[in-house]
Amino acid sequence: MSKSQVQPQGIKFREPPIFERGAAGRSGASLPALDVPEVDPKTTFGALARGAEAELPEVSEPEAYRHFLRLSQWNYCIDSQFFPLGSCTMKYNPKINEWAARLPGFLNLHPQTPDELAQGTLEIMWHLEHALCQVSGMDDCSLQPSAGAQGELVGLMMMRAYHASKGRNPLKVFIPESAHGTNPASCALNGLVAVKLDRTEDGITHPEQLLAAIERESGDDICGLMMTNPNTLGVYESHLPQIVKLIHDKGGLVYGDGANTNAIMGYARHGDVGMDVIHINLHKTFTTPHGGGGPGSGPVCFKKHLIPFQPAPKVTRGDNGRYFLDRNRPESIGRVRAFQGNFGMFIRAYTYIREMGGEGLKLASALAVLNARYLWWRLKDHYAAPVEQPCMHEVILSDVEIEKATGVKTLDIAKRLLDYGFHAPTVYFPLVVPGALMIEPTETETKETLDEFADAMIEILREAKEQPELVKGAPHRTFVGRMDEARAARQPRLRWSKESAAK
Ligand SMILES: Cc1ncc(COP(=O)(O)O)c(C=O)c1O
Secondary structure, eight states, X not given: OOOOSSOOOSOOOOOOOGGGSBOTTOOSOOOXXXXXXXXXXXXXXXXXXXXXXXXXXXXXXXXXXXXXXXXXXXXXXXXXXXXXXXXXXXXXXXXXXXXXHXXXXXXXXXXXXXXXXXXXXXXXXXXXXXXXXXHHTOSEEEOOOOSHHHHHHHHHHHHHHHHHHTTOOOOEEEEETTSOTHHHHHHHHTXXXXXXXOOOTXXXXXXXXXXXXXXXXXXXXXXXXXXXXXXXXXXXXXXXXXXXXXXXXXXXXXXXXXXXXGGTTTTOOXXXXXXXXXXXXXXXXXXXXXXXXOOOOOOEEEOGGGGGGSOSSEEEEOTTSOEEEEOOOTTSOOOOSXXXXXXXXXXXXXXXXXXXXXXXXXXXXXXXXXXXXXXXXXXXXXXXXXXXXXXXXXXXXXXXXXXXXXXXXXXXXXXXXXXXXXXXXEESOSTTSTTEEEEOOOTTOOHHHHXXXXXXXXXXXXXXXXXXXXXXXXXXXXXXXXXXXXXXXXXXXXXXXXXXXXX
C-alpha cells in the first residue's frame, strides 16, 4: 500500500446492540424517591396505558456513552478524513457554525414564538435571503425548502403558478441527460413532462441542439428548461445566455439547479445569465452538515416576476424596521414546510457567509476548482477522463477499460479506497458516463491529502492489473467487510427485536 500519512488502523470495539447489554435495574440517572401519590396510568389513559414494561436498555452512563462513541467510530465522516463524494459536496463543517447554531437564544426559541419576540431570528433569515440573492444575482429568496430536491419542486410549482396567472398550462420541461435524478422526478411530481436533451461530445448543451428539440418535441407547449450549472459532468454551461433566450422567446421559464454554486461564487451568477429561478443547497455550498439523509436546506432564489408565487409566510421588514412573517400573500403557492424550514442550517450558512465575506467565498470557489483540476491532472493519464477540458469543482473519470482488461469493477475500486483510508467517490453517476468515478475534493483539502488520494488511486490500478482478487474482495481493513448491498436494500433490518436477535 502507498504511504499515506493517515491510514485506518488501531482499535475499534465490536459490541452487540445496546438492547443486548446492561442488566435489570441498572441506570445512568439517580432519580429521587417518589414523593407524590402513585397513580395508575390506566385511570388516565385507559386502554392506551402500557400493559408491560417498554423493554428499554438498562445501562449505566459510561456504557451508554461508550456505546454511541464506538458506533460513531465504525464509520467515515468528514471530520475524520477526506470525503470526496462527487455531486454531494461533503464540505468540512467549520466549528464556529456549530457554536453559533447552539447559542441558547436560537436553540431554545419555540417555533411559534410571536414575531415581536423573535426579531433576532427573523432578522437573520432576512439577511441570509439577501446574501443568497447577492450570490445568485436574483431579486428575492425563500428559505423554506428543506433540500435541493424540495427546492426544485417548489421552483417548478412557482413556474406553474406563473404560467397559470397568464392563463397558460404548458407541460414540457427540457432537461439535459446528465442532470441529477431529482430534476426529472421534480417534474413528474408537478405533473410536468421531462424532455431529455442528449449528452453532447463536449458535455455541455448547445443552442442548436435545444432549438431542434423545441421544434421536434414541443412547439408552443414549453413550461421551461432545467439546467444545472456547472453541470453534473463538472463542466460550465457556456451557452447559457443563448439557451435562456430560446426558452424565453417561446414563453418558457428557466430553472437553474444551483446545487453546484460552490464552483462559481463570485465569478458567475445564475441571475446574470437570465435564469428565472434556482435552488441553492446550503448543505453543499455553505458548509452546513449533511449525510445520512439530512437535515438539509434548499432555498429558492428567483427574479421579480416570480415574487408573488413564492411560498408563504414570507419574512418581511416593515417600514418601522421591525421584522414579521407576512401571511397575506394571495398568489403564493402556499406553505411547503412546517414553520420556516431548517432554521439551524440558516444560522450555520449565515455564519459561514459572514465569516468568509464576498472575497472569501470567491476564494473558496477558486480553490474548489483548483483542487479538482489538480486531481484531474494527476489522474487523467491513469483513468480515462471522458470530458476533455479541465473540470470545474468535480472531476469525472471512467474505469470501463480497466474493467475490460482486469475484471475489476468501479465498485471494487471504490471499496478498495476504504482500505487506503479514503471515503469512496460517487460511483456510476452521472449515468451518461459508463464506469463513472465522480470525485469532488472541495476547497479545504491540502495538496498533501490530494497527492495521497491520487497515489492510492494509481496504486489500486496497479493492484487491479497484478492482483485483481485483492481489489475484488475489498475492503479488507474496515470494521465490516463487503456487504450484500442488494440484500441490505431489499430486506433491510432496521429495528432490533428479540426474534431477530435470536436468529
Ligand atoms: C446537482 C444536484 N441537484 C440536486 C440535488 C438534490 O439535492 P438534495 O440531495 O438536497 O435533495 C443534488 C444533491 O446532491 C445535486 O448535486
